[in-house]
Amino acid sequence: MTPTHRKPTVTIVVSHLVPVLGIERAALDLAAELVTHADVTFVCLGDDAPRAERLWADVSVLGTPLRGRQRLASLWRARRLRGLSTDAVVLAGPWAAIPSLAALGRKPGMRVIVWEHSFDSEKLASSRSLRLLRTAARRLYGRADAVVAVSSSLARDLDGWLHLPVVTVIPNIVALPASGERESVPAAAEQPEPISQLVSIGSLTTTKNHQLAIRALLHLPEDVSLDILGDGPLRASLEALIVELGLKGRVHLRGYVQDAVSDMTPGTILVHPALGETFGLVLFEAASRHCPVVVLDRSAMRDAVPTFVPGARTEDDPAAFAAAITAVAAAPPSADEFAAADELRRLHYDSSRITSAWSDMLLGSSHHRRPEA
Structure with a gap:
């Protein structure tokens, strides 16, 4: 008999999927690309379960939605991640990464990736809650096998205070025209219109x-x-x-x-x-x-x-x-x-190249590859 190879498994942990804002959209887009390489599941630390399940078929919701100071409850909910059986786990954003890293520690056979979307220096200057999260991230992000930043500017900011050997840059997946084709959009007026x-x-x-x-x-x-x-x-x-x-x-x-x-x-x-x-x-x-x-x-x-x-x-x-x-x-x-x-x-944002970089990061041996962003 021809041996069958098990498809690798990837779990993406998010604070929530509903409503679909920047991190949630990026996570869903990445999952849609990775399914050709792996079985992808989501874990939401807090969400509206029926609505989250309409966004992705295989999703586990650990409790009701958490907002504001309620998010501290995610520290207790994340302890349930200790039972995860998966080849790789992606922790999307600090509200998912910090409680998950505190709960998981190091688990043999499971690669843990922090997917960083938040700690831009300009955002930190305007957000006290982000500055508090950075204090926790400074202590905990080093427990992950790798940290992925969504842009070069973010990677530069992280390098300034995180002090890890490498922060890998993998950009988000964006909607693109096919090669040689223009975007299918309504035609603009020949003459500029007044601002309205x-x-x-x-x-x-x-x-x-x-x-x-x-x-x-x-x-x-x-x-x-x-x-x-x-x-x-x-x-x-x-x-x-x-x-x-x-x-x-x-x-x-x-x-x-x-x-x-x-x-x-x-x-x-x-x-x-x-x-x-x-x-x-x-x-x-x-x-x-x-x-x-x-x-x-x-x-x-x-x-x-x-x-x-x-x-x-x-x-x-x-x-x-x-x-x-x-x-x-x-x-x-x-x-x-x-x-x-x-x-x-x-x-610059070719989805096959981005997916390949993620596959290497999650499942391959090229863990310190740094694609340009």
Whole structure:
């Protein structure tokens, strides 16, 4: 008889899968690519089980959703991971990695990878909770077999305080055109249209900095409106700011919208005033729709815009942000510029190369390979 080879197993541990934000989207996209190489399962430390199970067939949910200080309960829930039987485990983000590493320790025969998405220096400066998590990460990340960062800028920041022999850079998987083909998107107008619609996507937190986009409206024509897609702890304070500035008819807090970028059409400008980003997946999604972006000149956004994502970078100032929006609207990227960026993303973020790097990291012997990002 011909011997059969067991398919290797990979478990991705996440804080949650619902709602699907940056880390969750990246994890689901990676799992979808890895299934050709391994049996992939998810473990959620806290989630809405029925909704999580609709996102991935093989998922274990260890308890109800955890938010804010409730997340401390993940330290106790993670002890159930000691019973894991898998060839490799990926700990996605610090809220999954820190409790899991505290519970797991070193387990013979199981490779443990920290997949780091969070500790950008700019984000740390604006988030006390991240700074507290960094203290724990400094103690615990060394227990993993390897640490993977989603961008070179994040790897540089980690190198500054983590002091590990190597942090491997493997970028996130992004939507790409096939070789030689352009993205299938609605055609943009031949002549630039006046600014009318701005969209900002992200959680309502200090780091996402939506107040900057709101204040920028004071420097733009009165017919310009802003839709903010996302939810979070700053909703009430942003609502108060909108009223205070007299912008109630121009700014709309739409709440969380799944696949928000899919409804954007060329001519819409994605404004992304985040104080820091480790990758900026939403920027790449906007580029796939041929929508220009306006971002701050910081962290991973500095590497992405405009080379891979057409648009403009600017400063953390309402007038400067508004001026960048006006400039992009007056001279939007051309079809050729979008096509060139499409091709660069296809070459640089090729999913087969990214999947191969992950396969080597998780299952192969090339544990210290460092693909460019």
